[in-house]
Every structure is written in C-alpha cells, then in structure tokens.
Amino acid sequence: MAMDNLQARLAYAERIAVFYEKAGGIPRMAGRIMGWLLICDPPQQNAAELGQVLSASKGSISTMTRWLLQIGLINKTAVPGDRRDYFEIRKGTWADLLAQQFQTVGAFRELATQGLDLLTDPEGEEGARLREMRDLYTFFERELPLLIEKWRNERKE
Amino acid sequence: MAMDNLQARLAYAERIAVFYEKAGGIPRMAGRIMGWLLICDPPQQNAAELGQVLSASKGSISTMTRWLLQIGLINKTAVPGDRRDYFEIRKGTWADLLAQQFQTVGAFRELATQGLDLLTDPEGEEGARLREMRDLYTFFERELPLLIEKWRNERKE
DNA sequence: TAACATGTTCAGTCAAGACTGAACTTTATG
DNA sequence: CATAAAGTTCAGTCTTGACTGAACATGTTA
Numbered sequence: 602m603a604m605d606n607l608q609a610r611l612a613y614a615e616r617i618a619v620f621y622e623k624a625g626g627i628p629r630m631a632g633r634i635m636g637w638l639l640i641c642d643p644p645q646q647n648a649a650e651l652g653q654v655l656s657a658s659k660g661s662i663s664t665m666t667r668w669l670l671q672i673g674l675i676n677k678t679a680v681p682g683d684r685r686d687y688f689e690i691r692k693g694t695w696a697d698l699l700a701q702q703f704q705t706v707g708a709f710r711e712l713a714t715q716g717l718d719l720l721t722d723p724e725g726e727e728g729a730r731l732r733e734m735r736d737l738y739t740f741f742e743r744e745l746p747l748l749i750e751k752w753r754n755e756r757k758e
Numbered sequence: 759m760a761m762d763n764l765q766a767r768l769a770y771a772e773r774i775a776v777f778y779e780k781a782g783g784i785p786r787m788a789g790r791i792m793g794w795l796l797i798c799d800p801p802q803q804n805a806a807e808l809g810q811v812l813s814a815s816k817g818s819i820s821t822m823t824r825w826l827l828q829i830g831l832i833n834k835t836a837v838p839g840d841r842r843d844y845f846e847i848r849k850g851t852w853a854d855l856l857a858q859q860f861q862t863v864g865a866f867r868e869l870a871t872q873g874l875d876l877l878t879d880p881e882g883e884e885g886a887r888l889r890e891m892r893d894l895y896t897f898f899e900r901e902l903p904l905l906i907e908k909w910r911n912e913r914k915e
Numbered sequence: 916t917a918a919c920a921t922g923t924t925c926a927g928t929c930a931a932g933a934c935t936g937a938a939c940t941t942t943a944t945g
Numbered sequence: 946c947a948t949a950a951a952g953t954t955c956a957g958t959c960t961t962g963a964c965t966g967a968a969c970a971t972g973t974t975a
Contacts, residue, residue, distance in 0.1 A: 660964075731797070815934065816951090821953085
C-alpha cells in the first residue's frame with residue numbers, strides 16, 4: 602500500500618503515544634497502537650503487523666488491544682478466509698473520548714459538595730474556596746454535554 | 759479554630775488526592791496538600807502544619823508546595839512577625855486549571871494536522887480518521903475558551 | 916486427529932518517580 | 946556575630962506498573 606514514508610509515520614505514532622501518556626495516563630504501548638492505527642494504510646491492522654512495526658511483544662499487543670477495545674477506542678473486525686483479528690480506529694471515537702473525560706467534571710462537582718458538608722458554616726467565609734469550585738464545575742457539568750451535542754448536530758448536516 | 763471533625767476532613771483531603779492522581783497525574787502528596795488547603799481552618803497553613811497533619815516529611819512539603827506554586831494552584835503569603843511561609847488556595851484557581859487542561863485540546867488539533875501532512879492523499883478515504891479528529895478538536899478549541907469567558911462574566915455580575 | 920497458526924495469560928524484569936531523612940543553605944533575631 | 950528557626954536539596958529506598966517471553970489455550974486446516 603501507499604506507505605512510502607514509513608519512518609515518519611512511525612515517529613508520528615510515537616509522538617501520539619507520548620502525548621497520550623502525559624495527557625491521560627494511557628500506557629505507552631496503547632498510545633503507540635492508537636497512533637499507528639490513525640495513520641497506517643490500510644486502516645485495519647492485525648496483531649502480528651502491529652507487533653512487528655511497533656517492536657512489541659505478542660503479549661503486549663494482546664493486552665493493550667483488549668484494553669483499547671474495552672474502553673471503546675478501537676474496533677475488532679474480521680476478514681473472510683483469514684483467521685486473524687484486525688483492529689481499526691472506531692468511528693466517533695474522539696467525541697466519545699472527550700465525553701468520557703468530561704465525566705470527571707461531574708465527579709469534581711460532587712467532591713466539592715461533599716466538602717461543603719464537612720464545614721461548620723458552608724455559607725460563610727470558610728466555605729468560599731469550595732463554593733467557587735462547586736459553582737464552576739456545576740456550570741461546566743451543564744454546558745459541556747451541550748457542546749458535544751452541538752458538534753454532533755453540526756456533523757450530521 | 760473550628761476544626762471539630764478533623765478525621766473527616768483528613769479523609770476528605772485524601773479523597774481529593776486520590777482523585778487528582780487519577781485524573782491529572784498529580785503527585786499524591788501535592789493532591790493531599792490541595793485537599794487539605796480546601797477544607798482547613800484557617801485557610802492559610804504553614805509548612806510545619808501541613809507536614810504534621812499530613813504525616814509528610816519537610817522535604818516532601820517543600821518540593822510539592824513549590825510545584826503547586828509554580829503551576830499557580832496556591833499562593834504563598836506572609837504574616838508580620840512570623841518568618842514562616844503560609845500557603846493557601848489561590849482565588850480563581852479552578853477556572854485557570856480548567857483553562858490549562860483545555861490547552862491540550864489545541865495540541866491535539868495540531869497533532870491531527872501534522873498527521874494529515876504525512877498522508878499521500880489527506881482528503882481521500884485514508885485521511886478520514888485524522889480529519890474527524892482534527893475537526894472535532896478544532897471545534898472545541900474554539901468553543902471552550904468561550905465557555906470559560908461566559909462563566910467569568912456570569913461570576914462578575 | 917495431527918500439525919500449525921493465532922491469541923491469551925502470567926511470572927519475572929526493569930524503569931520511573933514519589934517520598935524520606937539527613938546534610939546543607941538561608942534568614943531573622945538577640 | 947552567634948544561634949536557632951525555616952526552608953531546600955539530594956542520595957537512597959520503595960512502590961507501582963509497563964513490558965517481555967515463554968508456557969498455555971483455542972481454533973483451523975489438511
């Protein structure tokens with residue numbers, strides 16, 4: 602296939618992996634797989650191909666693809682007459698991923714509320730810190746899902 | 759001061775720490791300090807107090823408070839006639855923290871663009887994966903700062 | 916059923932980094 | 946200036962978790 606600049610593409614996968622690791626605490630190898638699946642040709646790759654191009658063990662590929670499947674970032678597909686599993690980036694992955702990250706906003710709001718309950722006078726000066734935290738996250742907990750909706754609608758048109 | 763339920767507050771600081779560690783890769787001890795500064799009374803605490811209540815070494819407190827200062831989550835204040843440094847949650851911390859996390863969205867958009875440059879035919883089927891990623895993050899890179907603005911304005915009124 | 920290809924599991928290795936504790940530096944006060 | 950309090954730095958310890966490699970399990974074809 603049209604994979605002339607293999608080295609550049611590999612370097613790209615690595616950059617994605619490093620970024621993911623810092624941003625989301627995603628294991629390096631899982632990030633490499635994601636990066637490679639973003640830019641490889643064809644978009645479907647089997648375990649052996651991934652292991653070879655990423656210089657990873659079978660065990661690592663197996664564990665990490667299963668993990669990526671579980672959190673819904675990739676799909677497993679099959680090819681008739683080929684017993685191997687093929688992996689690919691799932692459509693809509695990015696919106697789902699963002700939506701998932703936004704979940705933590707709600708947890709933060711909840712934590713702030715719990716903190717206020719521990720104070721003698723939640724409405725007093727003492728509670729100002731936690732109220733600021735609670736109010737901000739309440740705001741975003743409401744607004745962020747709306748944004749995702751908005752984008753999904755723009756897409757459909 | 760009014761710190762009757764000390765145990766409950768400590769447990770709260772610990773919960774905050776665990777949460778931070780998972781969500782943002784923040785060191786456990788830095789999270790404990792943040793958690794405690796959210797709920798302690800008075801809101802200003804010196805290094806010795808933090809070390810004692812959190813059962814942490816001087817070195818740990820020193821390193822982590824400096825780190826929290828650097829990324830702007832806390833303030834260092836002084837008291838006349840007291841040579842110790844006092845730390846407190848910075849006002850507006852949460853909005854800034856969110857704004858900072860949103861920065862990564864721009865980096866993601868940039869990464870997607872770089873990936874497309876590596877493809878033979880960025881506008882073809884091959885580039886669909888990266889285009890979806892780029893478009894989504896472009897959208898959010900535009901909208902998220904607007905949201906923060908909106909909240910800051912609502913606050914001021 | 917034999918032989919092989921594919922995929923999974925897991926014990927062990929290795930690296931990264933958080934935390935401690937002690938030595939060291941800085942700064943204030945009598 | 947001497948002393949002590951406060952804060953910093955850093956070598957060493959310890960924990961965590963990613964990754965490998967080999968044994969094992971599963972499924973497929975002749």
